[in-house]
Amino acid sequence: MDLLESIEIEADDRRLLGAFAVVGLATMSVGGLFALLMKLVRTPALSILPAETYYQALTGHGILMFIFWMGFVQTAFLVVAGSVLIRRRLWSYRLAWAGLGAMTLAAALALAGVLQGTNITYHAAIPLAAQYPGAWMIFLSFVILAAGMLLIVLDFALTVLGAVERKGDLDAWAALFRSLPVASFAALAGLFIAVPGLFAALRMFGLAWLWSIGRATVDPGMYRMDWHIVFHIYHYVPALTLVGVAYVLVELTADARSVYAKPLAKSLFLLYPVFVPPTFVYHLLADPSLPQQVKLAGTVLSLLVGVPTVLHTFIIVGMLEARMRQAGFDAAAGLRRLPWGNPAFGSLAVGLVTLFVGGLMAYALIQEQLAPMLHNTFLVPAYVHPIAAGGANITYMGALYYGIPMLLRRRLWGLRLARWQPYVMGAALIWMAIFGAAAGLAGVPRRYASVGLDAPAAWATWMNLALGVGAMVAIGAGIVFVGTMLMTAVAGEKVASPQAAVAGMGPLPPPVVRSSGWTLLALVPGTVFVVGVVVLTVLAFQRLWGMPVQLP
Amino acid sequence: MSEMTAPAGKGSMRLLAAAFGVAFSVLLLVPIWSAMGVLDTEAGHGDHGAATVMAAEDFQARVDQQLERFGQADGSVAIPPGTDVFVMARQYAFVPRTIHLKRGETYDLVFYAADVMHGVSLIMGGSLSSVLLPGTPVTIRVRPTASGTIALRCTEYCGAGHHAMTASITVGD
Known part of the structure; x- marks a missing residue:
């Protein structure tokens, strides 16, 4: 049966997912507002607010966007993967609501801490946090968030477990894994890193919270190491989520199926739990405390971290290519006839492109030999934003372009505006990445309230371009997205079914006329990526060797 | 479909x-x-070398001694080649604030964060940085190959005055 036609959203799921959407979008909106405040300080041509506001907004932006917004999306994905996509009811809706309630409480507590002036960034470094009376609120909010997320993880796991009647029968388990949609399997595979990560977060932030109220001692070096391990694991769950969402979107918006067996795509998700945990070292490459050999080993292992995503991209792009070839088009005509005007498809395509750009830059940052030149410069936000605000976030927005109308049974308001939104946001983020990288290479530090009067002249130019243009346009595109969602809720045309709500969102490809469809073009993104990594690496070393200060 | x-x-x-x-x-x-x-598989070669933990007062004594030996009238220090350079990092200043070095010579710059975590970035036509964990001296071996000014900035957020934490190295012939 067709995926879109098969979707049924029960009342319980509708209420729960609706609440997720409200809380999640509210979190994203406040996080976006903090981003705007940051730009009003840090864009040299503006600089109309005090430095203190920048550090406060930086703390709020990082915590709400990277920790909470991503957390809401990931857990909502578990709910969808465990109910709507597999046509089952959750094991317990009370448990899911309790989880969401805890996460919401945690977000409110974190926001209260930020508004109170706990300007400690999401790093919440020890011992710096001791200088801020509200630090306990931030630490406690992370504890409650992890607990809430674990409740939803438990609910999802028990739901999947409930799908197997004879739990001792291996064949029954095999049948379950075969029958799970790719996205639901992605959610399941994600648990292998999410569960240990969340338990580690509970322990670490629990201790930090006790430290903040004077009830425990914490070693700052160990805390820093633990923080980076937990953070590293946590920020790969959005990677699995975005790829899982991409498999759903490609089928919903382009009627495309994989020409490769589904178990292949599923098994690729199992590579993340193998490749991700050992690679946390790349966050610590500028730390003097790690031995050189550990850094080098971490760097070599980190090379593998993009492999699963490159392979997924091959399959996903291949699904599109094969579908268009099956419709009778050659490569060029097929490319033109993809549903670019469907905002969900546009979001998927743009998300993949921005992920590609950010990924390229990430491969420079994971090389320990380049770390002294790149770490803690503006190159870091310049690569993070195309990956997180682009690859992950824009893909999630694509899911919401379908999800919100289907939940509300209202047609999307402002379809014309929505068609442009992902392209504008993606272009703005890539712009920010390019000029932000230039700023970073010129030595502009990250997390820095001021360019400074004695700064090189180029700094202001790069930062005005990166933030004054790129980031500002991206924020504008974010406002358009939230506005579209809000207007859909209040003014979208009411329809009878979830399917009717998204009918006409974009044209599907013409019918299949032949069964064969090969995927030669799908090799292009991965090949260009690897070549790009090599070229950027060589260029980066040239720059390092040409600097007027050498590390002999 | x-x-x-x-x-x-x-x-x-x-x-x-x-x-x-x-x-x-x-x-x-x-x-x-x-x-x-x-x-590069050799520990400490070509990159930062980490020393063991040191008390803040011991490191401060080295900074003070350096000022006595190489201090200039304007409060800066002019370090002869072959001598280690000691720089104390505290909220929100590097001490000494101005250091004079010679072009083409190799120096060990030893940084120490006394209170919270800091970072240091040496900025001249790009930047080279290291994290400074509190209580642990960090040595960065550098060879300036051009005359001019190397700007020093803190690169780990360390509180409200983070961006005010600056210093400079002038490189002369």
Whole structure:
């Protein structure tokens, strides 16, 4: 049966997912507002607010966007993967609501801490946090968030477990894994890193919270190491989520199926739990405390971290290519006839492109030999934003372009505006990445309230371009997205079914006329990526060797 | 809408194998590093060297001694080649604030964070940085190859005055 036609959203799921959407979008909106405040300080041509506001907004932006917004999306994905996509009811809706309630409480507590002036960034470094009376609120909010997320993880796991009647029968388990949609399997595979990560977060932030109220001692070096391990694991769950969402979107918006067996795509998700945990070292490459050999080993292992995503991209792009070839088009005509005007498809395509750009830059940052030149410069936000605000976030927005109308049974308001939104946001983020990288290479530090009067002249130019243009346009595109969602809720045309709500969102490809469809073009993104990594690496070393200060 | 799925024929399998080959070929960076001579496996060579933990007053004594020996009338220090340079980092200042070095000479810059975590970035036509964990001196061996000013900035957020934490190294002939 067709995926879109098969979707049924029960009342319980509708209420729960609706609440997720409200809380999640509210979190994203406040996080976006903090981003705007940051730009009003840090864009040299503006600089109309005090430095203190920048550090406060930086703390709020990082915590709400990277920790909470991503957390809401990931857990909502578990709910969808465990109910709507597999046509089952959750094991317990009370448990899911309790989880969401805890996460919401945690977000409110974190926001209260930020508004109170706990300007400690999401790093919440020890011992710096001791200088801020509200630090306990931030630490406690992370504890409650992890607990809430674990409740939803438990609910999802028990739901999947409930799908197997004879739990001792291996064949029954095999049948379950075969029958799970790719996205639901992605959610399941994600648990292998999410569960240990969340338990580690509970322990670490629990201790930090006790430290903040004077009830425990914490070693700052160990805390820093633990923080980076937990953070590293946590920020790969959005990677699995975005790829899982991409498999759903490609089928919903382009009627495309994989020409490769589904178990292949599923098994690729199992590579993340193998490749991700050992690679946390790349966050610590500028730390003097790690031995050189550990850094080098971490760097070599980190090379593998993009492999699963490159392979997924091959399959996903291949699904599109094969579908268009099956419709009778050659490569060029097929490319033109993809549903670019469907905002969900546009979001998927743009998300993949921005992920590609950010990924390229990430491969420079994971090389320990380049770390002294790149770490803690503006190159870091310049690569993070195309990956997180682009690859992950824009893909999630694509899911919401379908999800919100289907939940509300209202047609999307402002379809014309929505068609442009992902392209504008993606272009703005890539712009920010390019000029932000230039700023970073010129030595502009990250997390820095001021360019400074004695700064090189180029700094202001790069930062005005990166933030004054790129980031500002991206924020504008974010406002358009939230506005579209809000207007859909209040003014979208009411329809009878979830399917009717998204009918006409974009044209599907013409019918299949032949069964064969090969995927030669799908090799292009991965090949260009690897070549790009090599070229950027060589260029980066040239720059390092040409600097007027050498590390002999 | 389509109910058809294409069979994964021999051609598709070859393409799939090619995709795996492409994805794993990022590992080619290892021989490329080797060819470029940057596959650095020796501890402390060519990069930061970490010392053991030291008391803040002991490091401060070295900074004070350095000022006595090499201090200038304007409060800066002019360090002769072959001598270590000691720089104390505290919220929100580096001490000394101005350091004079000679072009083409190699120096060990020893930084120490006394209170919270700081970072240091040496900025001149780009930047080179290291994290400074509290209580642990960090040595960065540098050779300035051009005359001019190296700006020093804190690179780990350390509180409200983080951006005010600056210093400079002038490189002369």
